[in-house]
Amino acid sequence: MRTSIRSSVRACVRCRVQAASLCHASSSSSSSSSSRPTSPPTNHYDFFPEALPDGPPPRGHFPIDQRALRREFLRLQAKAHPDLHPADLKARAEATSARINEAYKTLSNPLLRAQYLLSLRGVDVSNDETLRVEDPNLLMMVLEARETIEEAQDEAELEQPRAENDERIRASEAVLEDAFARDDIDAAKREAVKLRYWVNIKDSLDAWEKGKPVVLEH
Structure with missing residues (x-):
């Protein structure tokens, strides 16, 4: 009987030692994992x-x-x-x-975002003064937007132009979504140039003051 009791005690001690070892190993692994440095941002x-x-x-x-x-x-x-x-x-x-x-x-900022994504692909549209939109309909829309902003007498008159321009920006983002998804850099570049007009109009609308001349950067 005493031999049986001793054997049981020794077995219990061995179990406790093994459990403690496993717990320590798990704790060390967890500590090592939590202290592992994360990769620095690359973009x-x-x-x-x-x-x-x-x-x-x-x-x-x-x-x-x-x-x-x-x-x-x-x-x-x-x-x-x-x-x-x-x-x-x-x-x-x-x-x-x-x-x-x-x-x-x-x-x-959708424009800065588009320009940044293009820069990651080696394309600089933010400082390339040769990039222009030659679509006469678009240029006419830009001129009309400028006149509307300059002639407005109060903020209420700018509600509709602002809504229309916000929709143009959303449409441009959709085009850029498709272009980048297909990795079509030429299409993304063209749309980024066009988006520059809509964002400039937005900036002019946000900075509107009665009688203040409007300067739209191209």
Whole structure:
């Protein structure tokens, strides 16, 4: 009987030792996994994994959920604020904050977003002054929009022009969505140039003041 009891005790001790070893190994593995450094962002989309989980086109979409992007941006900036970091890490926090700001500014603006995506493909449409839209109908629409903004007497008169221009921007985003999905760089480039007109009109509408001349950049 005593031999049987001793055997049972030894078996129980062995089980406890094995369990403790497994627990320690699991804890070490978990600690190692949690402390493993994450890859640094390689493009603007990498800063916003929640709002933009699929990354840039063609895998991701060109249109962006602006509210989701804004929410994640504010959370990131709250964590990266230099005042929340010790003195020896403030410079790094400031650099990170600046990169987050630049990424958000670029992606939240459809024109800057299109230009950025094209720049990733080696195409610079933001500084190429030779890129112009020669469609006479489009140019006429731009001139009419300028006259409407300049002649408006109050904000109410700009409600319809603003709605019409917002629809043009949405339509342009749809064209860019298709172009980037097909990786059709020429089509994306042409539409980005056209979008530049609509965004300039939007900026003029947002900055409207009675009697203030309107300057639309081409």
